[in-house]
Amino acid sequence: MIFPKRKNIQTATREQLIVVGSKNPVKVNSTSKGFHKIFDEQHFIVEGLNINSQVSDQPMGDQETYQGAFNRASNAQKTFPEADFWVGIEGGVEDTGEEMSAFAWVVILNKAGKIGKSKTATFILPEAISKLVRGGMELGEADDKVFDRENSKQESGAVGILTKGAVDRAKYYEQAVSLALIPLSNEGLY
Template sequence: MAFPKRRNYQEQKKQRLVIVGSKNPVKIRSTENAFQSLFEDYFLVEGLNVDSSVNDQPHGEVETYTGAYNRAFEAKKAFPEADFWVGIEGGVDEVGEQMVAFAWIVILDPSGQIGKAKTATLFLPDAISSLIRKGMELGEADDRVFQRTNSKQGNGAVGILTNGVVNRLEYYQQAVTLALIPFVHKKLY
């Protein structure tokens, strides 16, 4: 009995391109991990610096969601031949006397389908909230309070505050995965 010749596994998969509206390595890697975990295709995930058209530190749900949508939309305009475009935008909001941090994820595809999800929300310590209220970005406030450098391209507030138990990559990856649900179950959306 003759067996068919085996092909390289990567050759059997279709290669698809995903553009993330950011050059932040954590956002790119979390997107890549989410796509690879849900689909059988091979994904090439690239980051692209685009304008979110919102404040550097978005405040509130609407501004943060808008920033994520704008990043995905601008990535699509800049690189229309891709298969998916992803926007990830971190924001803060006031809940009573305290400040919370979270991120919105928006995913677009050529058919006009949109996926969206939000990360878990965490309350920020007063030392960080106070700096943000004075105009500082969350990453910069983290760096100042915890005496670090460029934490927003690393573990971020969520990683620092949980002593690494919840890292920023996993934090974003879960929300990117949730935003992909409409693409996994197209007949339902």
Template sequence: MIFPKRKNIKDQERQNLVIVGSRNPIKISCTESGFHQMFESAFLVEGLNVSSDIEAQPVGDKKTLTGAMNRAKNSKAIFPEADYWVGIEGGVEEFNDEMNAFAWVVILDRDGKVGKARTSAFFLPDPIAKLVRSGMELGEADDKFFQKENSKEGEGAVGILTNGVLDRKNYYQQAVVLALIPFVNDNIYH
């Protein structure tokens, strides 16, 4: 069976509204780029300041996924007129006495369909992991260690540690695209 590369799922004359459960410009930008990669439709992507209903720095896969799901659901509750709601939550996890970082993306649509994807993971250097273990958010720890300001709305840890080869937008964008798989393959995802 051949699947379409891109699918027009809504009337092309109408802009589809996508609400991202964050005002972080990186999360808004990666969502916009991911939707445009996957669909031919026109999209208007806006960010909302909503709670993840979990701690500021989630630890563990399950907690991070819960935060992303809560951001998408809380966005839908606040702005139910949209067509899609997106939650993106970055987390950390201990693995063999090391700490890795990753993010979850959850996308909901007005028909009740859910798409989920996780980014790849990368290991944090020990000095940053220690700061996170002491109670700092990863972005805060990056800023302190690398003497930056508000890096979580810029290159993020992944951009800093890869010397800009992979910035936070592109890192998250791939997961947005993967979370959209059920929406472009609705004949096999119910």
């Protein structure tokens, strides 16, 4: 089988601007790394903005989490329309029977009006954390309380803590950013 050659979105060598709908350094860095891996010959400037997701502080369920990611990307586009790409990353949780799983959605919009989207892998949260989240606490706050940390959501996050660093939050998001870029990096197929 012959695969089409990967095309860069633009052939010009100018730096392209990516706006991430969050100032969280993990989300900004994972976006930068994901873009640079997929478009290795392009030059990017990646900036984070405080953008409202217009969903709950702790999204519950797949749909609300996706909507938060989409809203972040869309609102970033409205806030800074001069950019080339807009990225929304939203972490969420979902009850699955007696257990609670965690995941994130990534949505990427480009100037041509295309959309890329991907969801991270899911993992089961410990009951101590799930209980706090069900009680109204954000996942990051629950992690901090259970593991006696501060601001873990801007560092390793639950996935990093629970895997003892084997899967850190930045790489976790980076993979989803790369996957969300599939329709944007394979123009002839999508």
